[in-house]
Amino acid sequence: MARKPVGFGEDELRALAGDRSFERGLGYLDAVSGLDVGDDSVTAVVQGTDGYEVELTLGGHIGVLGRCDCPYGQEGNFCKHCVAVGLTVLRQAEEIPRQRAAARTRASGLEAWLTALSRDELLALVREQVAGDRELRRRLELRAAAARSDLGTVRDRVLALLDPRPFARYGYVEYDAAPGYARQVQEAADALRALSAGGQSACAVGLAEEAIRALGEAYGEIDDSDGVVGQAVAAVAEAHLEACSVARPDPERLAEWLVGHVLGDWNDATDLDPLDYADVLGHTGVARLRQLAAEARRRSPRGWAERYLMERLVHAEGDVDALVALYAQDLVPSGATHLRIAEELDAAGRPEDALAWAERGLRDTAGEAHVDGRLVDYACARYSRAGREAETVAIRRDRFLAERSLAAYRQLRAAARSAGRWETERAAALAALREDAPQERSGWHRGPVLIDALLDDGDLDTAWREASGRADDRQWQQLADLSRETRPADALGVYLRLVELLKEPTGERVYERLARLLLDVRSCHRALGTEDAFTPYLAGLRAELKRRRKLMTVLDGHGL
Known part of the structure; x- marks a missing residue:
C-alpha cells in the first residue's frame, strides 16, 4: 500500500472512482503528460479520445478532489483520467512535498515581484500579456468599456460574445464546440454584472433582456448535452435579476416582459421563473402578472406554458380552492391531476376533501388500462390507515381487472391477505387470467400473466398443468429452475x-x-x-x- 505524503492513496482513488473507472485508469498511466505540481493542486493532460485537462487537489481535511473536462468528468464524476493522474502522483509521492514547497516559493516570489513593480512597469507587463492573449484582451476591453460607461461598446461586445456563428459548423454548434461558446456566454454574464456594479444597472437590465432573447434564439442550434451552455445562460439570467433588484424598473413593464418571455419561444434556454422577481415586481407588478397570465390562459387554454405560468401564480397566492379549480380544468385521463389536487388539499390540512378527490380520480379512470399508480397507492394507503381493508381490496381488484398485470396481481394479493380474503380473491383473479391466457404462443416474452402469477405464488403444480401450450420460453425456464x-x-x-x-x-x-x-x-x-x-x-x-x-x-x- 502506498504511503500518503500527498494526502491520499490508492484506496481513496478507488473509492472515489469506483472499481470500473479505477481499473480503466490503470490503462492511462502512459497517457499522462505535463504534470504540474502547485501548492494545493496538481494539473496534467491525459491523452484519451482528446487531450483532457485534469486537476486534483492535494489532501487537506476534505481529501482529494478531481476535475476533468472529459464528458464523464464534466458530470461531476471522478473519472479514469483523474485516476491516472492520481496514480502518477502516487508514483512520485516522495518528490511531491519538495515540489509543493517549490511551488509556494515561486508563488510568493511572483507576488513580491509584482508588488515591487512601478506603475509603468505593471502597465508594460499588462500590455505585453494583452498583445499575446486574445481572450485576455477581449475581457479587459469589455471591463474598460463598462468602467467608462461606454455603453455602445459594451453592448456590441456582449452581443458579439453571444453570437454562436464562430463556433458553428453547417449552422449548428456541435458538442465539442459547446464549451468554448459557454465560456463566451459566461464572459457576457460577467460584463452585465460589471455594468450593475459600475452604477449602470438600468442599462444592464435592457442589455440582459437583449442577451436573453439572443440566447433563446440560438440555444436550439447547440448540442448542449453536458449542460455547460445552459449553466452559462443561467448566469446571464441571474445577472438580469440582480440588475433589476438594483435598478427597480417599472413593475408593469417588467411583468409584461417576463410573461412575454415565458410564453415565447426563448424560455427553453433560461427557464425563467417570474416569481423569482416578486420582490422587484411588488404588488403592482404581481397583479399585472396575474392579469396577463389569465388573459393568456383564456386565449390558449391547452397551452403548456400558459398553464404552467397560471399554476405558479395561483400556487404562490396560497388560495387552495382557486388552485384546485385551475387544476380541475384539465384533468388528465391517467388520474395524475386528481392526485395532484389531493396532495395540495392534504398539504392545506383538508384530508377529507383530499380523499374525495382521490376517490373521484378512481371513478373517472375506472376501466382505463393505464392509470397513475400513485393515485391508487394514495387511496389505498388512506383506507388502510382508517382500517377500511375491504375498500382497499376493492380498489386493488378493480385495478387488477383493468390491467391484468403481474404487478397488479401482487398488489391485490397483498391487500387481500391483509384483509384475510386472499383465498376467495385468488380464485377469481386466476379465473380472469385463465380467460386471457393465449394459446400456442412461442418466444421469450409472450407468455400469459397467468403463468407468471402461479410462479409468483409458488404454485408450481398448477403452473405445470397450465403451462402446456401457453407458457413462453422465459416462463418454461423459470418453471424448470424452481422445480x-x-x-x-x-x-x-x-x-x-x-x-x-x-x-x-x-x-x-x-x-x-x-x-x-x-x-x-x-x-x-x-x-x-x-x-x-x-x-x-x-x-x-x-x-x-x-x-x-x-x-x-x-x-x-x-x-x-
Missing part, C-alpha cells in the same frame, strides 16, 4: 428443448446462456441418477458445434 429438485425429469425436458433452440444463434451472450443451461441439464441428470447419459450428450453437442471456437472456450471455462 429442478422436486421434478428433475420435467425440468430436464425443458432444459434440453431450450438447448436445441440455442444451437443456431451465435454470440458470447448466447454461448454463456447455453453453458448455464448445460450445467442445469447436468444437475437434473445427477438428481435422476443418470449422469452417465450426460457425458455422451455433451460430447455429441461439442462435436456438432466444434467449429464455434468461442463457444468451445466458454464451455471449457464452465468445466463442460
Whole structure:
C-alpha cells in the first residue's frame, strides 16, 4: 500500500472512482503528460479520445478532489483520467512535498515581484500579456468599456460574445464546440454584472433582456448535452435579476416582459421563473402578472406554458380552492391531476376533501388500462390507515381487472391477505387470467400473466398443468429452475428443448446462456441418477458445434 505524503492513496482513488473507472485508469498511466505540481493542486493532460485537462487537489481535511473536462468528468464524476493522474502522483509521492514547497516559493516570489513593480512597469507587463492573449484582451476591453460607461461598446461586445456563428459548423454548434461558446456566454454574464456594479444597472437590465432573447434564439442550434451552455445562460439570467433588484424598473413593464418571455419561444434556454422577481415586481407588478397570465390562459387554454405560468401564480397566492379549480380544468385521463389536487388539499390540512378527490380520480379512470399508480397507492394507503381493508381490496381488484398485470396481481394479493380474503380473491383473479391466457404462443416474452402469477405464488403444480401450450420460453425456464429438485425429469425436458433452440444463434451472450443451461441439464441428470447419459450428450453437442471456437472456450471455462 502506498504511503500518503500527498494526502491520499490508492484506496481513496478507488473509492472515489469506483472499481470500473479505477481499473480503466490503470490503462492511462502512459497517457499522462505535463504534470504540474502547485501548492494545493496538481494539473496534467491525459491523452484519451482528446487531450483532457485534469486537476486534483492535494489532501487537506476534505481529501482529494478531481476535475476533468472529459464528458464523464464534466458530470461531476471522478473519472479514469483523474485516476491516472492520481496514480502518477502516487508514483512520485516522495518528490511531491519538495515540489509543493517549490511551488509556494515561486508563488510568493511572483507576488513580491509584482508588488515591487512601478506603475509603468505593471502597465508594460499588462500590455505585453494583452498583445499575446486574445481572450485576455477581449475581457479587459469589455471591463474598460463598462468602467467608462461606454455603453455602445459594451453592448456590441456582449452581443458579439453571444453570437454562436464562430463556433458553428453547417449552422449548428456541435458538442465539442459547446464549451468554448459557454465560456463566451459566461464572459457576457460577467460584463452585465460589471455594468450593475459600475452604477449602470438600468442599462444592464435592457442589455440582459437583449442577451436573453439572443440566447433563446440560438440555444436550439447547440448540442448542449453536458449542460455547460445552459449553466452559462443561467448566469446571464441571474445577472438580469440582480440588475433589476438594483435598478427597480417599472413593475408593469417588467411583468409584461417576463410573461412575454415565458410564453415565447426563448424560455427553453433560461427557464425563467417570474416569481423569482416578486420582490422587484411588488404588488403592482404581481397583479399585472396575474392579469396577463389569465388573459393568456383564456386565449390558449391547452397551452403548456400558459398553464404552467397560471399554476405558479395561483400556487404562490396560497388560495387552495382557486388552485384546485385551475387544476380541475384539465384533468388528465391517467388520474395524475386528481392526485395532484389531493396532495395540495392534504398539504392545506383538508384530508377529507383530499380523499374525495382521490376517490373521484378512481371513478373517472375506472376501466382505463393505464392509470397513475400513485393515485391508487394514495387511496389505498388512506383506507388502510382508517382500517377500511375491504375498500382497499376493492380498489386493488378493480385495478387488477383493468390491467391484468403481474404487478397488479401482487398488489391485490397483498391487500387481500391483509384483509384475510386472499383465498376467495385468488380464485377469481386466476379465473380472469385463465380467460386471457393465449394459446400456442412461442418466444421469450409472450407468455400469459397467468403463468407468471402461479410462479409468483409458488404454485408450481398448477403452473405445470397450465403451462402446456401457453407458457413462453422465459416462463418454461423459470418453471424448470424452481422445480429442478422436486421434478428433475420435467425440468430436464425443458432444459434440453431450450438447448436445441440455442444451437443456431451465435454470440458470447448466447454461448454463456447455453453453458448455464448445460450445467442445469447436468444437475437434473445427477438428481435422476443418470449422469452417465450426460457425458455422451455433451460430447455429441461439442462435436456438432466444434467449429464455434468461442463457444468451445466458454464451455471449457464452465468445466463442460
